[in-house]
Amino acid sequence: MSTQSSLLPAGFDALAPFVEYWAADTAAGRARCRDLSDEASRVAFYNAANELVPKALACLDKRPLDQLDESEQRLMRLVLSFAHVAMAVELQREEEPRHARYRPYMRITRAPADL
Amino acid sequence: MNTPVTGPGAPPGEEALALGTGPIPAGPYYRPEYFELEREAIFRRTWLNIGHVCELPEAGSFIVRQLDFASASILITRGKDGVVRAFHNVCTHRGTQLVAEQEGLKSTFTCPYHAWTFSNDGQLRAAPDFERFYVDKAQCSLPAVAVDVCAGLIFVNLDPSPKQGLREFLGPFVEQWETLPVGDATTFSEYIYEIDANWKLTYDNFQENYHLRFIHPRSGGGGAVGPDNPFGYPMDYKFYGEHRTQTIWTNPAPKLSPAQMVAFGKLVPALMQRGLMNHPYGRAYWAVFPNLFMIGTPTQPFVHYVMPISATRSRGVIRIYWVGDDMNASERYGREFSMAMARDVHSEDRVVIEAGQRGLNSGALQHIHLQQQEVLLRHLMYHVDAKIQAYKAEQAGGAA
Numbered sequence: 244m245s246t247q248s249s250l251l252p253a254g255f256d257a258l259a260p261f262v263e264y265w266a267a268d269t270a271a272g273r274a275r276c277r278d279l280s281d282e283a284s285r286v287a288f289y290n291a292a293n294e295l296v297p298k299a300l301a302c303l304d305k306r307p308l309d310q311l312d313e314s315e316q317r318l319m320r321l322v323l324s325f326a327h328v329a330m331a332v333e334l335q336r337e338e339e340p341r342h343a344r345y346r347p348y349m350r351i352t353r354a355p356a357d358l
Numbered sequence: 359m360n361t362p363v364t365g366p367g368a369p370p371g372e373e374a375l376a377l378g379t380g381p382i383p384a385g386p387y388y389r390p391e392y393f394e395l396e397r398e399a400i401f402r403r404t405w406l407n408i409g410h411v412c413e414l415p416e417a418g419s420f421i422v423r424q425l426d427f428a429s430a431s432i433l434i435t436r437g438k439d440g441v442v443r444a445f446h447n448v449c450t451h452r453g454t455q456l457v458a459e460q461e462g463l464k465s466t467f468t469c470p471y472h473a474w475t476f477s478n479d480g481q482l483r484a485a486p487d488f489e490r491f492y493v494d495k496a497q498c499s500l501p502a503v504a505v506d507v508c509a510g511l512i513f514v515n516l517d518p519s520p521k522q523g524l525r526e527f528l529g530p531f532v533e534q535w536e537t538l539p540v541g542d543a544t545t546f547s548e549y550i551y552e553i554d555a556n557w558k559l560t561y562d563n564f565q566e567n568y569h570l571r572f573i574h575p576r577s578g579g580g581g582a583v584g585p586d587n588p589f590g591y592p593m594d595y596k597f598y599g600e601h602r603t604q605t606i607w608t609n610p611a612p613k614l615s616p617a618q619m620v621a622f623g624k625l626v627p628a629l630m631q632r633g634l635m636n637h638p639y640g641r642a643y644w645a646v647f648p649n650l651f652m653i654g655t656p657t658q659p660f661v662h663y664v665m666p667i668s669a670t671r672s673r674g675v676i677r678i679y680w681v682g683d684d685m686n687a688s689e690r691y692g693r694e695f696s697m698a699m700a701r702d703v704h705s706e707d708r709v710v711i712e713a714g715q716r717g718l719n720s721g722a723l724q725h726i727h728l729q730q731q732e733v734l735l736r737h738l739m740y741h742v743d744a745k746i747q748a749y750k751a752e753q754a755g756g757a758a
Binding site: 270273274293296297299300303304307308311319322323325326327329330333334335336338342345346348349350351352353354355356358 | 615683706
């Protein structure tokens with residue numbers, strides 16, 4: 244786990260197991276992670292990240308976005324992915340698989356975070 | 359004069375009742391022959407939003423937009439004089455599509471076929487061995503398309519001589535829009551969908567709230583409906599010629615999820631810091647004939663247009679316009695969350711709209727019944743048909 248832990252800033256080790264799948268580069272990629280995920284992986288990520296998101300944002304807000312180092316950029320991408328997965332876990336819940344079949348038709352073509 | 363309906367769910371006013379109360383014909387929502395008339399009577403001669411000036415940030419910036427209903431590709435440029443111009447994206451030699459890219463930075467465009475080169479103000483600058491042609495370069499400029507901008511939004515009109523300028527067309531909306539953040543937008547979140555549905559059927563879904571509690575009980579139910587307004591009906595409807603507005607109801611006690619509270623708790627302070635959180639049109643919804651609507655909500659200020667492809671296929675474009683690059687991680691998170699939330703709602707809409715089209719396509723229904731709170735749908739259909747009848751009369755007059 245030590246390699247995984249170094250992926251993220253100190254204090255966010257609990258999120259390291261989720262980097263590989265959830266820290267997608269683009270908004271479209273993050274939406275795709277949600278759409279293709281199963282409930283167990285969504286809930287695991289949500290449970291690990293829910294309380295850490297405000298702390299992560301407070302940490303990341305200390306520096307301009309273009310000065311985030313690689314571990315901070317990964318944390319940023321994870322937090323952005325949480326925005327998508329929270330919709331599934333908190334709101335759609337057991338309806339998520341039904342909606343996930345159709346949501347890819349709404350193609351994300353641009354987001355400020357991608358620029 | 360407008361006669362606003364007061365309060366959510368209140369009975370229709372005089373202007374609404376003047377549109378009639380009977381069922382409307384179902385044919386215009388699937389019949390190809392009706393769509394052919396719409397194509398000529400409306401889409402080829404009406405101002406249509408297809409972009410924003412933030413996509414043309416400097417001299418030489420260009421974008422290309424496909425207008426399927428006209429089989430047209432439109433090239434929009436910003437010249438070194440700062441002027442935004444639009445052209446058919448077609449070489450005036452033998453019609454080759456001039457620009458293959460969708461956006462970029464170029465002051466000239468060279469046709470891939472015989473290397474005719476045009477400046478971004480449309481003039482033919484150079485053409486190999488041009489002496490052998492029987493025409494002057496001045497007669498070979500790119501075919502211009504009428505273009506104008508309001509509140510940063512770029513509109514084009516395929517009519518070579520539009521009957522109205524954009525500002526006249528938009529009427530009182532101009533003054534309202536020019537106070538909005540969208541005019542200062544520098545970036546946006548965008549998602550696009552294609553749908554097997556008529557453009558009106560698609561657009562109509564976004565003109566009524568009757569469906570909210572059934573289609574969006576989870577994705578949108580926490581704020582859009584409430585015990586005092588179980589259908590989330592708007593506060594009022596108003597009519598401005600072929601355009602219309604509603605005032606979105608404000609839920610006094612929205613039920614937000616924990617993540618929604620965090621996200622909006624990050625986005626709202628950023629908007630306040632930018633001075634964008636409080637403006638007079640925060641609950642406004644403007645519907646611009648035929649296919650555009652815009653929402654003033656500061657946390658989700660989006661523009662949505664539905665372009666027809668055929669009688670039963672359309673493409674929707676949703677853009678949430680933002681002022682300034684993400685200032686920090688919190689604002690970035692709030693913007694991504696706002697888009698993810700809107701996308702869930704619109705995805706649910708898309709599914710049920712297609713189901714509606716599948717039902718209509720058989721011709722089993724002769725008519726569609728509309729209730730009081732679907733009056734904006736009736737208003738759109740009224741003006742669509744009025745344009746078609748006027749077009750038919752014009753054609754008959756021309757043939758006589």
